Amino acid sequence: QKVSVEVLDHLEHLALVDFRDSEGVERLQKAIQFADQLHDVNTDGVEPMDSVLEDRCLYLREDDVTEGNCTKELLENAREKVEEYFVAPPGNIPLPKLEERETFLQGS
Amino acid sequence: LAPWIPVVGLEIHAQISSNSKLFSGSQVQFAAPPNSLVSFFDASLPGTLPVLNRRCVEAAVMTGLALNCSINKKSLFDRKHYFYADLPAGYQITQQRVPIAVNGSLSYSLCIGNKMSQLVTKTVRIKQIQLEQDSGKSLHDDTRCQTLVDLNRAGVGLMEVVMEPDMCCGEEAAAAVRELQLILQTLGSSQAVMAEGQLRVDANVSVHHPGEPYGVRTEVKNINSIRFLAKAVDYEIQRQIEELENGGTVLNETRAFDSKLGCTVPMRDKEGKQDYRFMPEPNLPPLILYDTKSLPANMNHQQVINIDWIQERLPDLPSVKREKLVEQYEILPEHSFTLLNEDGLAEFFESVVKQTQMKPKKVIGWILNDLLSYLKLHSLTVKESPVSSFLLADLLNLLEKKEISSTAAKRVLAELWKGEGKTPLEIVTEQKLELLQDQKELEQICQAVIDGQEDE
Numbered sequence: 021q022k023v024s025v026e027v028l029d030h031l032e033h034l035a036l037v038d039f040r041d042s043e044g045v046e047r048l049q050k051a052i053q054f055a056d057q058l059h060d061v062n063t064d065g066v067e068p069m070d071s072v073l074e075d076r077c078l079y080l081r082e083d084d085v086t087e088g089n090c091t092k093e094l095l096e097n098a099r100e101k102v103e104e105y106f107v108a109p110p111g112n113i114p115l116p117k118l119e120e121r122e123t124f125l126q127g128s
Numbered sequence: 129l130a131p132w133i134p135v136v137g138l139e140i141h142a143q144i145s146s147n148s149k150l151f152s153g154s155q156v157q158f159a160a161p162p163n164s165l166v167s168f169f170d171a172s173l174p175g176t177l178p179v180l181n182r183r184c185v186e187a188a189v190m191t192g193l194a195l196n197c198s199i200n201k202k203s204l205f206d207r208k209h210y211f212y213a214d215l216p217a218g219y220q221i222t223q224q225r226v227p228i229a230v231n232g233s234l235s236y237s238l239c240i241g242n243k244m245s246q247l248v249t250k251t252v253r254i255k256q257i258q259l260e261q262d263s264g265k266s267l268h269d270d271t272r273c274q275t276l277v278d279l280n281r282a283g284v285g286l287m288e289v290v291m292e293p294d295m296c297c298g299e300e301a302a303a304a305v306r307e308l309q310l311i312l313q314t315l316g317s318s319q320a321v322m323a324e325g326q327l328r329v330d331a332n333v334s335v336h337h338p339g340e341p342y343g344v345r346t347e348v349k350n351i352n353s354i355r356f357l358a359k360a361v362d363y364e365i366q367r368q369i370e371e372l373e374n375g376g377t378v379l380n381e382t383r384a385f386d387s388k389l390g391c392t393v394p395m396r397d398k399e400g401k402q403d404y405r406f407m408p409e410p411n412l413p414p415l416i417l418y419d420t421k422s423l424p425a426n427m428n429h430q431q432v433i434n435i436d437w438i439q440e441r442l443p444d445l446p447s448v449k450r451e452k453l454v455e456q457y458e459i460l461p462e463h464s465f466t467l468l469n470e471d472g473l474a475e476f477f478e479s480v481v482k483q484t485q486m487k488p489k490k491v492i493g494w495i496l497n498d499l500l501s502y503l504k505l506h507s508l509t510v511k512e513s514p515v516s517s518f519l520l521a522d523l524l525n526l527l528e529k530k531e532i533s534s535t536a537a538k539r540v541l542a543e544l545w546k547g548e549g550k551t552p553l554e555i556v557t558e559q560k561l562e563l564l565q566d567q568k569e570l571e572q573i574c575q576a577v578i579d580g581q582e583d584e
Contacts, residue, residue, distance in 0.1 A: 030403070034209075034403060034405065036211065070204070070408035071408055071410055071412075071413060071414075073410075073411075073412070073413040074413060074414060075413075076413040077413065077416075077431065078180060078412060078413045078414065078415050078416065079179060079180070079431070080180055080181075080182035080185065080430070080431055080433070081148075081153070081179045081180060081181050081182060082182060082183075082430070083146050083147045083148055083181055083182060083183035083184075084147060084148060084153065085147050085148050085153060085154070085155040086148070086153030087148075087152060087153040087154045087167035087168075087169075088153075088154035088155055088164065088165045088166060088167055089164055089165075090166070090167075090168075091161070091162075091163045091164050091166070094163055094166055094168075094171050094279075095163065097171075097173075102274075102276055103162070104161060104162040104163050104164075105162050105163070105267070105276035105277060105278055106163070106213075106276070106277040106278075106279070107274050107275070107276060107277070108213035108266070108274065108275040108276075108277050109213075109273075109274065109275065110268065110269075110270070110273050110274055110275055111275070112211060112212065
């Protein structure tokens with residue numbers, strides 16, 4: 021069962037990651053096949069495990085102020101800044117639609 | 129024309145009142161220099177991990193208990209993914225699968241009837257309460273075509289309270305939110321000041337004909353006060369009805385309330401139905417809460433949250449406070465609502481009652497009619513009142529002892545508002561407002577009047 025172009029396009033939108041070429045798509049395909057092996061296991065009545073930490077204690081921190089006040093350090097990472105603000109584009113720039121962008125997926 | 133049934137549900141985000149953030153030790157404070165209250169974790173720098181703040185969990189448990197919820201002894205954290213400049217990690221840590229509290233209820237009251245004197249109690253079901261992170265703040269600079277991002281708010285703890293669509297109009301929504309606000313402030317779990325963004329409300333609105341399935345709903349955001357909430361909801365209900373009666377359709381969209389125009393408009397930047405790809409937060413084990421029965425013997429008590437312990441220490445909720453006021457002072461239920469609705473008014477009233485012999489039933493009139501209307505006229509809070517409870521009690525004592533008439537008392541009060549430091553007795557003496565008590569003196573005056581008449 022191959023992953024459809026619609027799903028691949030949707031994934032590119034969600035993750036903003038480009039599959040780039042047939043090799044990228046093939047790798048995804050193989051990863052899904054690998055994970056699908058889980059379906060071979062009978063898990064009726066078994067509570068899903070979603071974290072290997074499930075039997076660990078969740079540490080609770082006291083409500084004290086112990087961090088912050090490092091504006092200068094944080095802004096060192098910013099490509100652009102205005103006074104002490106990070107600068108970003110005016111809004112999300114959505115990925116253009118499949119027909120309108122250069123992507124390997126077009127040809128599929 | 130068939131009648132329409134409006135359906136209103138609410139999603140309320142209340143900022144938790146705590147010193148530090150939900151998963152980091154940076155400070156929670158309104159209006160600080162940009163990006164000064166931001167830790168490496170809040171800025172999502174690689175290698176940082178979330179560490180849960182105990183106080184935030186306690187706040188959520190308190191709130192859940194006050195709203196009659198079942199507290200989930202095991203709740204989980206998840207990641208909700210979306211891209212936005214004020215969400216540096218690219219995901220928000222929330223509780224989507226198993227939140228901390230579920231299935232509660234909130235009772236609120238409305239004034240109905242011709243003289244707004246009939247009190248009706250309604251209930252709205254609370255679907256759930258979940259803990260989640262707040263995002264940073266985006267300041268849109270349209271002239272330079274850019275957004276300025278301040279992460280001071282990023283990571284602040286929020287309680288999202290989801291109210292089922294049990295309400296039917298703006299007035300009900302507003303009353304429910306007002307009651308929730310009072311409860312949160314009484315608990316101290318949130319200061320819930322809407323103007324400072326500590327309480328944010330999104331409304332889900334739809335309409336349908338009786339007997340038919342629910343209509344398509346819209347989400348209304350950008351509501352900045354309880355008054356605007358009522359307006360926004362009522363406008364949206366009307367808009368949907370008109371749209372449908374004109375043969376149009378209601379789109380499942382997000383709209384913003386424009387307070388200047390008093391209407392809702394479609395929001396830009398919403399790219400259709402979002403796919404958030406929820407996944408368990410891999411860095412946080414389940415949150416386990418205990419009660420007295422399940423309390424483990426050997427655990428460090430700082431690491432243990434006991435639901436029963438919190439339940440025992442809940443303060444009197446507004447509804448209980450009102451009942452007590454009505455019972456203790458023999459005032460009307462409507463009076464108790466007004467007393468609690470104004471910050472500090474109930475305390476002022478009780479203070480006056482303690483210092484005067486006048487019956488509370490009579491005192492309340494002076495508090496609600498004279499004091500409150502004066503404060504409202506001059507936009508003052510109870511704390512800013514130029515007339516203290518001591519002065520008012522002093523005045524009411526003069527009235528009670530029949531040393532002045534009630535008309536005179538009102539004149540003295542008018543003088544006291546000036547805040548010139550005079551006592552009621554001084555004003556009475558100055559303006560000669562004393563009631564004459566002396567029988568002989570009264571007889572002389574009456575006789576003089578009669579004599580004057582005879583002369584004509």
